[in-house]
Amino acid sequence: MSDRLTFTLHELVAELDAFADAALQAGWGVTFNHFQFLAVLYDHEPVDMTTLARCLGVTKAAVSKRVPALVGDGWITAASQPGQGRSIRLSLTEKGTALVRDAGEVLEREFAAMLTHPSLAGDPIDAPRLNAQLVALTAFIQQQPTAPQETLA
Amino acid sequence: MSDRLTFTLHELVAELDAFADAALQAGWGVTFNHFQFLAVLYDHEPVDMTTLARCLGVTKAAVSKRVPALVGDGWITAASQPGQGRSIRLSLTEKGTALVRDAGEVLEREFAAMLTHPSLAGDPIDAPRLNAQLVALTAFIQQQPTAPQETLA
DNA sequence: GACGGCGAGTCAACTTGTTGACTCACCGTG
DNA sequence: CACGGTGAGTCAACAAGTTGACTCGCCGTC
Numbered sequence: 075m076s077d078r079l080t081f082t083l084h085e086l087v088a089e090l091d092a093f094a095d096a097a098l099q100a101g102w103g104v105t106f107n108h109f110q111f112l113a114v115l116y117d118h119e120p121v122d123m124t125t126l127a128r129c130l131g132v133t134k135a136a137v138s139k140r141v142p143a144l145v146g147d148g149w150i151t152a153a154s155q156p157g158q159g160r161s162i163r164l165s166l167t168e169k170g171t172a173l174v175r176d177a178g179e180v181l182e183r184e185f186a187a188m189l190t191h192p193s194l195a196g197d198p199i200d201a202p203r204l205n206a207q208l209v210a211l212t213a214f215i216q217q218q219p220t221a222p223q224e225t226l227a
Numbered sequence: 228m229s230d231r232l233t234f235t236l237h238e239l240v241a242e243l244d245a246f247a248d249a250a251l252q253a254g255w256g257v258t259f260n261h262f263q264f265l266a267v268l269y270d271h272e273p274v275d276m277t278t279l280a281r282c283l284g285v286t287k288a289a290v291s292k293r294v295p296a297l298v299g300d301g302w303i304t305a306a307s308q309p310g311q312g313r314s315i316r317l318s319l320t321e322k323g324t325a326l327v328r329d330a331g332e333v334l335e336r337e338f339a340a341m342l343t344h345p346s347l348a349g350d351p352i353d354a355p356r357l358n359a360q361l362v363a364l365t366a367f368i369q370q371q372p373t374a375p376q377e378t379l380a
Numbered sequence: 381g382a383c384g385g386c387g388a389g390t391c392a393a394c395t396t397g398t399t400g401a402c403t404c405a406c407c408g409t410g
Numbered sequence: 411c412a413c414g415g416t417g418a419g420t421c422a423a424c425a426a427g428t429t430g431a432c433t434c435g436c437c438g439t440c
Contacts, residue, residue, distance in 0.1 A: 076362075077358060078335070078358075079338070079342075079354055079357065079358045079361075080243055080247075080334075080338060082358050082361045082362055082365065083236065083239065083240050083243065083361065084240060085365050086236065086361050086364060086365045086368075087236050087237060087240050088284055089365050089368040089369055090233055090236065090368065093368050093371060094233075107426085122388075122389095123388075123389065124387085124388060124389080131241055132426090132427065132428090133427070133428060133429080134388075134389070134390090135389085135390075135391085135427080135428070135429080136426070136427050136428075137389095138388095138389060138390060138391090139390090139391095139426080139427085140426085154389095157435095157436085158388095158435090158436090159386090159387065159388060159389095159434085159435050159436055159437095160387080160388045160389050160390095160433090160434060160435055160436090161387085161388060161389085161435095162388080162389075181233075182231070185232070185233060188364065188367060188368060188371070189232075189364070191367060193363075193367055194360075194363055194364065194367060196363075197356065197359065197360055197363070199360050199364065201232055203350065204232065204357075205230060205231075205232045205235050206350065207347075207350055207352050208232075208235045208236065208239050209229075209235055210346075210347055210349075210350070211239060211341065211342070211347060211352065212235065212238050212239045212242050214341060214344060214346055214347060215239075215242040215243065215246050215341060216242055218246060218341070260396085275418075275419095276418075276419065277417085277418060277419080285396095285397065285398090286397070286398060286399080287418075287419070287420090288397080288398070288399080288419085288420075288421085289396075289397050289398075290419095291418095291419060291420060291421090292396085292397085292420090292421095293396090307419095310405095310406085311405090311406090311418090312404085312405050312406055312407095312416090312417065312418060312419095313403090313404060313405055313406090313417080313418045313419050313420095314405095314417085314418060314419085315418080315419075381440105382439105382440095383438100383439085383440085384437100384438090384439085384440105385436105385437090385438085385439105386435105386436090386437085386438100387434105387435090387436090387437105388433100388434090388435090388436105389432100389433085389434085389435105390431105390432080390433075390434100391430105391431085391432075391433095392429100392430095392431090392432100393428100393429090393430095393431105394427100394428080394429080395426105395427085395428075395429100396425100396426090396427085396428100397424105397425085397426085397427105398423100398424080398425075398426100399422100399423085399424080399425100400421105400422095400423095401420105401421085401422090401423105402419105402420080402421075402422100403418100403419085403420075403421095404417105404418090404419085404420100405416105405417095405418090405419105406415105406416090406417090406418105407414105407415085407416085407417105408413100408414090408415080408416100409412105409413085409414090409415105410411100410412090410413085410414105
């Protein structure tokens with residue numbers, strides 16, 4: 075383990091994703107990536123491709139390529155809306171909604187249980203406060219000027 | 228912003244990476260991915276490909292494919308060691324070491340400055356303590372049984 | 381009512397990583 | 411000394427994203 079917070083954050087996120095992926099594979103036969111797409115859609119539906127891409131942190135081309143398969147497997151619906159240019163309205167099907175609800179609930183519960191596990195009792199984590207701190211930090215980074223000049227290189 | 232800690236962590240890491248990438252591109256003309264490879268090597272050199280791959284969280288094939296270009300551009304050296312099977316010993320060149328030292332120092336400083344910025348003074352972040360908490364949490368997740376059964380699906 | 385612009389989606393080429401099969405160097409054991 | 415095993419690296423095929431150029435609806439202006 076590292077003493078550098080940035081490294082620790084990367085490791086933590088990697089472990090979280092690996093754990094979620096294993097749970098999702100075992101319980102529902104889907105990958106974390108698949109779940110994440112549906113979960114973000116769940117929070118924003120109905121939504122067009124470009125907006126969803128921004129929420130997912132990928133390009134619209136990446137979303138565009140995944141949509142046909144997700145529609146074909148009955149997870150989502152895609153409908154072009156007359157009078158709205160080429161905009162396509164994405165929504166979850168009942169199957170997709172059920173996955174996000176069920177799996178999401180289990181994952182939330184697992185994670186909450188980890189945070190309060192006795193083995194971390196030496197210095198317990200105050201999740202709501204931590205979340206608020208990290209949200210503030212994230213927002214602050216976002217509004218940072220793009221980069222420092224190479225003042226010493 | 229989300230009220231879910233796992234989402235917040237993903238967003239924070241994405242912002243950190245984007246910030247570091249912009250700073251590295253502006254100051255040294257390299258990507259964050261490139262820097263990360265060298266920085267992890269810096270912490271472990273000399274090291275063989277398989278070990279480095281594990282430290283980077285990628286497969287050994289991915290490392291194997293990147294090495295020739297990195298050697299060609301003078302960032303690292305790769306030497307097969309007689310009497311050690313096919314093991315290849317990777318090390319940083321002087322150029323690679325200088326990049327990690329200089330850019331790493333700047334990034335560390337930038338990040339530390341963010342953590343102590345007045346705009347976060349409402350609920351300041353205790354970095355060493357937070358790091359210790361997250362390290363403990365990461366270790367705990369790592370040793371979790373692979374997955375819960377689909378007890379309610 | 382044609383013209384130009386804009387925003388949303390799509391496509392082709394490329395990049396980076398994964399998987400599983402393979403090669404090769406060494407090390408035992410018989 | 412041959413023989414099988416093991417661990418490290420490599421290769422080919424595939425998967426998922428990015429970029430930049432493109433198409434297509436719509437909307438404004440002349």
